[in-house]
Amino acid sequence: MMAMAMGIVQQQVVPVSAGALRKEFKVLHMKTDENVNEYFSRTLTIANKMKANGEDKGNTAIVEKILRSMTPKFNYVMCSIEESKDIDTLTIDELQSSLIVHEQRMSLHVEQEQVLKITHGDHSGGRGPGRANYRGRGRGRNRRFFDKAIVEC
Structure with missing residues:
Protein backbone atom coordinates (compact mmCIF):
# COMPACT_ATOMS: atom_id res chain seq x y z
CA MET A 1 0.00 0.00 0.00
CA MET A 2 2.79 2.37 0.90
CA ALA A 3 4.51 1.73 -2.45
CA MET A 4 1.37 2.68 -4.39
CA ALA A 5 0.96 5.84 -2.35
CA MET A 6 4.51 6.86 -3.22
CA GLY A 7 3.91 6.22 -6.92
CA ILE A 8 6.08 3.13 -7.15
CA VAL A 9 4.56 0.46 -9.30
CA GLN A 10 5.85 -3.07 -9.10
CA GLN A 11 6.07 -4.95 -12.35
CA GLN A 12 4.84 -8.47 -12.50
CA VAL A 13 7.41 -10.82 -13.90
CA VAL A 14 5.80 -13.28 -16.25
CA PRO A 15 7.52 -16.61 -15.86
CA VAL A 16 8.77 -18.06 -19.12
CA ASP A 33 18.17 -6.56 -42.25
CA GLU A 34 19.69 -6.94 -38.78
CA ASN A 35 23.17 -5.71 -37.90
CA VAL A 36 25.67 -7.57 -35.71
CA ASN A 37 25.00 -5.55 -32.55
CA GLU A 38 21.24 -6.10 -32.77
CA TYR A 39 21.68 -9.84 -33.29
CA PHE A 40 24.11 -10.19 -30.39
CA SER A 41 21.74 -8.23 -28.17
CA ARG A 42 18.85 -10.53 -29.08
CA THR A 43 20.94 -13.66 -28.58
CA LEU A 44 22.37 -12.59 -25.23
CA THR A 45 18.93 -11.56 -23.96
CA ILE A 46 17.65 -15.08 -24.56
CA ALA A 47 20.80 -16.62 -23.04
CA ASN A 48 20.45 -14.42 -19.94
CA LYS A 49 16.79 -15.39 -19.53
CA MET A 50 17.81 -19.03 -19.73
CA LYS A 51 20.52 -18.45 -17.12
CA ALA A 52 17.98 -16.75 -14.84
CA ASN A 53 15.77 -19.84 -15.14
CA GLY A 54 18.66 -22.08 -14.10
CA GLU A 55 19.88 -23.26 -17.49
CA ASP A 56 23.32 -21.85 -18.25
CA LYS A 57 24.34 -22.38 -21.87
CA GLY A 58 27.95 -21.40 -21.38
CA ASN A 59 30.21 -19.23 -23.47
CA THR A 60 31.19 -21.90 -26.00
CA ALA A 61 27.60 -22.91 -26.79
CA ILE A 62 26.61 -19.28 -27.36
CA VAL A 63 29.64 -18.62 -29.60
CA GLU A 64 28.91 -21.76 -31.65
CA LYS A 65 25.23 -20.81 -31.97
CA ILE A 66 26.11 -17.32 -33.19
CA LEU A 67 28.60 -18.68 -35.73
CA ARG A 68 26.04 -21.17 -37.07
CA SER A 69 23.15 -18.73 -37.29
CA MET A 70 24.65 -15.73 -39.08
CA THR A 71 23.40 -14.65 -42.51
CA PRO A 72 25.15 -16.04 -45.62
CA LYS A 73 27.03 -12.79 -46.22
CA PHE A 74 29.15 -13.65 -43.16
CA ASN A 75 30.04 -17.20 -44.32
CA TYR A 76 33.62 -16.42 -45.32
CA VAL A 77 34.14 -14.46 -42.09
CA MET A 78 32.85 -17.33 -39.96
CA CYS A 79 35.11 -19.81 -41.75
CA SER A 80 38.17 -17.66 -41.19
CA ILE A 81 37.30 -17.17 -37.50
CA GLU A 82 36.78 -20.91 -37.00
CA GLU A 83 40.10 -21.72 -38.69
CA SER A 84 42.20 -19.04 -37.04
CA LYS A 85 40.85 -19.07 -33.49
CA ASP A 86 40.08 -21.73 -30.91
CA ILE A 87 36.30 -21.72 -30.54
CA ASP A 88 36.51 -23.15 -27.00
CA THR A 89 38.51 -20.16 -25.75
CA LEU A 90 36.92 -17.49 -27.96
CA THR A 91 34.85 -15.05 -25.90
CA ILE A 92 31.57 -13.53 -27.02
CA ASP A 93 33.12 -10.04 -26.96
CA GLU A 94 36.02 -11.11 -29.22
CA LEU A 95 33.61 -12.70 -31.67
CA GLN A 96 31.37 -9.65 -31.65
CA SER A 97 34.25 -7.25 -32.29
CA SER A 98 35.56 -9.39 -35.17
CA LEU A 99 32.14 -9.53 -36.80
CA ILE A 100 31.56 -5.79 -36.35
CA VAL A 101 34.88 -5.01 -38.06
CA HIS A 102 33.91 -7.19 -41.04
CA GLU A 103 30.43 -5.67 -41.16
CA GLN A 104 31.93 -2.17 -41.27
CA ARG A 105 34.30 -3.20 -44.06
CA MET A 106 31.41 -4.62 -46.08
CA SER A 107 29.33 -1.46 -45.62
CA LEU A 108 32.32 0.65 -46.68
CA HIS A 109 32.66 -1.36 -49.90
CA VAL A 110 28.94 -0.96 -50.63
CA GLU A 111 29.19 2.81 -50.11
CA GLN A 112 32.22 3.00 -52.43
CA GLU A 113 30.38 1.03 -55.12
CA GLN A 114 27.41 3.38 -54.88
CA VAL A 115 29.70 6.40 -55.21
CA LEU A 116 31.30 4.86 -58.30
CA LYS A 117 27.88 4.22 -59.84
CA ILE A 118 26.90 7.84 -59.24
CA THR A 119 30.13 9.32 -60.63
CA HIS A 120 30.33 7.10 -63.72
CA GLY A 121 26.61 6.73 -64.29
CA ASP A 122 25.40 5.54 -67.67
CA HIS A 123 27.48 7.71 -69.96
CA SER A 124 28.20 6.42 -73.42
CA GLY A 125 30.71 9.15 -74.12
CA GLY A 126 28.68 10.75 -76.91
CA ARG A 127 26.66 13.91 -77.26
CA GLY A 128 23.02 13.00 -76.94
CA PRO A 129 21.05 10.01 -78.12
CA GLY A 130 22.08 8.11 -81.17
CA ARG A 131 25.67 9.23 -81.29
CA ALA A 132 27.91 6.95 -83.36
CA ASN A 133 25.16 4.61 -84.47
CA TYR A 134 24.60 6.49 -87.76
CA ARG A 135 20.94 7.10 -87.05
CA GLY A 136 21.11 10.71 -85.98
CA ARG A 137 18.75 13.56 -86.79
CA GLY A 138 18.17 14.58 -90.37
CA ARG A 139 19.71 13.42 -93.61
CA GLY A 140 23.30 13.16 -94.51
CA ARG A 141 24.82 13.33 -91.07
CA ASN A 142 26.93 10.48 -89.82
CA ARG A 143 25.68 8.33 -92.62
CA ARG A 144 27.53 5.16 -93.41
CA PHE A 145 27.69 4.07 -97.01
CA PHE A 146 27.34 0.41 -97.68
CA ASP A 147 28.04 -1.72 -100.71
CA LYS A 148 24.81 -2.61 -102.46
CA ALA A 149 26.59 -5.45 -104.25
CA ILE A 150 26.45 -7.58 -101.11
CA VAL A 151 22.66 -7.35 -100.87
CA GLU A 152 20.93 -10.50 -102.12
CA CYS A 153 17.38 -10.45 -103.40
Missing part, protein backbone atom coordinates in the same frame (compact mmCIF):
# COMPACT_ATOMS: atom_id res chain seq x y z
CA SER A 17 9.12 -21.81 -19.30
CA ALA A 18 12.57 -23.24 -19.81
CA GLY A 19 11.28 -25.24 -22.76
CA ALA A 20 10.07 -22.12 -24.55
CA LEU A 21 13.43 -20.42 -24.04
CA ARG A 22 15.29 -23.50 -25.28
CA LYS A 23 13.12 -23.54 -28.41
CA GLU A 24 13.63 -19.81 -28.95
CA PHE A 25 17.40 -20.27 -28.63
CA LYS A 26 17.34 -23.25 -30.98
CA VAL A 27 15.48 -21.47 -33.81
CA LEU A 28 17.37 -18.20 -33.37
CA HIS A 29 18.85 -16.85 -36.63
CA MET A 30 20.14 -13.50 -37.75
CA LYS A 31 17.66 -11.55 -39.87
CA THR A 32 18.83 -10.18 -43.22
Whole structure:
Protein backbone atom coordinates (compact mmCIF):
# COMPACT_ATOMS: atom_id res chain seq x y z
CA MET A 1 0.00 0.00 0.00
CA MET A 2 2.79 2.37 0.90
CA ALA A 3 4.51 1.73 -2.45
CA MET A 4 1.37 2.68 -4.39
CA ALA A 5 0.96 5.84 -2.35
CA MET A 6 4.51 6.86 -3.22
CA GLY A 7 3.91 6.22 -6.92
CA ILE A 8 6.08 3.13 -7.15
CA VAL A 9 4.56 0.46 -9.30
CA GLN A 10 5.85 -3.07 -9.10
CA GLN A 11 6.07 -4.95 -12.35
CA GLN A 12 4.84 -8.47 -12.50
CA VAL A 13 7.41 -10.82 -13.90
CA VAL A 14 5.80 -13.28 -16.25
CA PRO A 15 7.52 -16.61 -15.86
CA VAL A 16 8.77 -18.06 -19.12
CA SER A 17 9.12 -21.81 -19.30
CA ALA A 18 12.57 -23.24 -19.81
CA GLY A 19 11.28 -25.24 -22.76
CA ALA A 20 10.07 -22.12 -24.55
CA LEU A 21 13.43 -20.42 -24.04
CA ARG A 22 15.29 -23.50 -25.28
CA LYS A 23 13.12 -23.54 -28.41
CA GLU A 24 13.63 -19.81 -28.95
CA PHE A 25 17.40 -20.27 -28.63
CA LYS A 26 17.34 -23.25 -30.98
CA VAL A 27 15.48 -21.47 -33.81
CA LEU A 28 17.37 -18.20 -33.37
CA HIS A 29 18.85 -16.85 -36.63
CA MET A 30 20.14 -13.50 -37.75
CA LYS A 31 17.66 -11.55 -39.87
CA THR A 32 18.83 -10.18 -43.22
CA ASP A 33 18.17 -6.56 -42.25
CA GLU A 34 19.69 -6.94 -38.78
CA ASN A 35 23.17 -5.71 -37.90
CA VAL A 36 25.67 -7.57 -35.71
CA ASN A 37 25.00 -5.55 -32.55
CA GLU A 38 21.24 -6.10 -32.77
CA TYR A 39 21.68 -9.84 -33.29
CA PHE A 40 24.11 -10.19 -30.39
CA SER A 41 21.74 -8.23 -28.17
CA ARG A 42 18.85 -10.53 -29.08
CA THR A 43 20.94 -13.66 -28.58
CA LEU A 44 22.37 -12.59 -25.23
CA THR A 45 18.93 -11.56 -23.96
CA ILE A 46 17.65 -15.08 -24.56
CA ALA A 47 20.80 -16.62 -23.04
CA ASN A 48 20.45 -14.42 -19.94
CA LYS A 49 16.79 -15.39 -19.53
CA MET A 50 17.81 -19.03 -19.73
CA LYS A 51 20.52 -18.45 -17.12
CA ALA A 52 17.98 -16.75 -14.84
CA ASN A 53 15.77 -19.84 -15.14
CA GLY A 54 18.66 -22.08 -14.10
CA GLU A 55 19.88 -23.26 -17.49
CA ASP A 56 23.32 -21.85 -18.25
CA LYS A 57 24.34 -22.38 -21.87
CA GLY A 58 27.95 -21.40 -21.38
CA ASN A 59 30.21 -19.23 -23.47
CA THR A 60 31.19 -21.90 -26.00
CA ALA A 61 27.60 -22.91 -26.79
CA ILE A 62 26.61 -19.28 -27.36
CA VAL A 63 29.64 -18.62 -29.60
CA GLU A 64 28.91 -21.76 -31.65
CA LYS A 65 25.23 -20.81 -31.97
CA ILE A 66 26.11 -17.32 -33.19
CA LEU A 67 28.60 -18.68 -35.73
CA ARG A 68 26.04 -21.17 -37.07
CA SER A 69 23.15 -18.73 -37.29
CA MET A 70 24.65 -15.73 -39.08
CA THR A 71 23.40 -14.65 -42.51
CA PRO A 72 25.15 -16.04 -45.62
CA LYS A 73 27.03 -12.79 -46.22
CA PHE A 74 29.15 -13.65 -43.16
CA ASN A 75 30.04 -17.20 -44.32
CA TYR A 76 33.62 -16.42 -45.32
CA VAL A 77 34.14 -14.46 -42.09
CA MET A 78 32.85 -17.33 -39.96
CA CYS A 79 35.11 -19.81 -41.75
CA SER A 80 38.17 -17.66 -41.19
CA ILE A 81 37.30 -17.17 -37.50
CA GLU A 82 36.78 -20.91 -37.00
CA GLU A 83 40.10 -21.72 -38.69
CA SER A 84 42.20 -19.04 -37.04
CA LYS A 85 40.85 -19.07 -33.49
CA ASP A 86 40.08 -21.73 -30.91
CA ILE A 87 36.30 -21.72 -30.54
CA ASP A 88 36.51 -23.15 -27.00
CA THR A 89 38.51 -20.16 -25.75
CA LEU A 90 36.92 -17.49 -27.96
CA THR A 91 34.85 -15.05 -25.90
CA ILE A 92 31.57 -13.53 -27.02
CA ASP A 93 33.12 -10.04 -26.96
CA GLU A 94 36.02 -11.11 -29.22
CA LEU A 95 33.61 -12.70 -31.67
CA GLN A 96 31.37 -9.65 -31.65
CA SER A 97 34.25 -7.25 -32.29
CA SER A 98 35.56 -9.39 -35.17
CA LEU A 99 32.14 -9.53 -36.80
CA ILE A 100 31.56 -5.79 -36.35
CA VAL A 101 34.88 -5.01 -38.06
CA HIS A 102 33.91 -7.19 -41.04
CA GLU A 103 30.43 -5.67 -41.16
CA GLN A 104 31.93 -2.17 -41.27
CA ARG A 105 34.30 -3.20 -44.06
CA MET A 106 31.41 -4.62 -46.08
CA SER A 107 29.33 -1.46 -45.62
CA LEU A 108 32.32 0.65 -46.68
CA HIS A 109 32.66 -1.36 -49.90
CA VAL A 110 28.94 -0.96 -50.63
CA GLU A 111 29.19 2.81 -50.11
CA GLN A 112 32.22 3.00 -52.43
CA GLU A 113 30.38 1.03 -55.12
CA GLN A 114 27.41 3.38 -54.88
CA VAL A 115 29.70 6.40 -55.21
CA LEU A 116 31.30 4.86 -58.30
CA LYS A 117 27.88 4.22 -59.84
CA ILE A 118 26.90 7.84 -59.24
CA THR A 119 30.13 9.32 -60.63
CA HIS A 120 30.33 7.10 -63.72
CA GLY A 121 26.61 6.73 -64.29
CA ASP A 122 25.40 5.54 -67.67
CA HIS A 123 27.48 7.71 -69.96
CA SER A 124 28.20 6.42 -73.42
CA GLY A 125 30.71 9.15 -74.12
CA GLY A 126 28.68 10.75 -76.91
CA ARG A 127 26.66 13.91 -77.26
CA GLY A 128 23.02 13.00 -76.94
CA PRO A 129 21.05 10.01 -78.12
CA GLY A 130 22.08 8.11 -81.17
CA ARG A 131 25.67 9.23 -81.29
CA ALA A 132 27.91 6.95 -83.36
CA ASN A 133 25.16 4.61 -84.47
CA TYR A 134 24.60 6.49 -87.76
CA ARG A 135 20.94 7.10 -87.05
CA GLY A 136 21.11 10.71 -85.98
CA ARG A 137 18.75 13.56 -86.79
CA GLY A 138 18.17 14.58 -90.37
CA ARG A 139 19.71 13.42 -93.61
CA GLY A 140 23.30 13.16 -94.51
CA ARG A 141 24.82 13.33 -91.07
CA ASN A 142 26.93 10.48 -89.82
CA ARG A 143 25.68 8.33 -92.62
CA ARG A 144 27.53 5.16 -93.41
CA PHE A 145 27.69 4.07 -97.01
CA PHE A 146 27.34 0.41 -97.68
CA ASP A 147 28.04 -1.72 -100.71
CA LYS A 148 24.81 -2.61 -102.46
CA ALA A 149 26.59 -5.45 -104.25
CA ILE A 150 26.45 -7.58 -101.11
CA VAL A 151 22.66 -7.35 -100.87
CA GLU A 152 20.93 -10.50 -102.12
CA CYS A 153 17.38 -10.45 -103.40
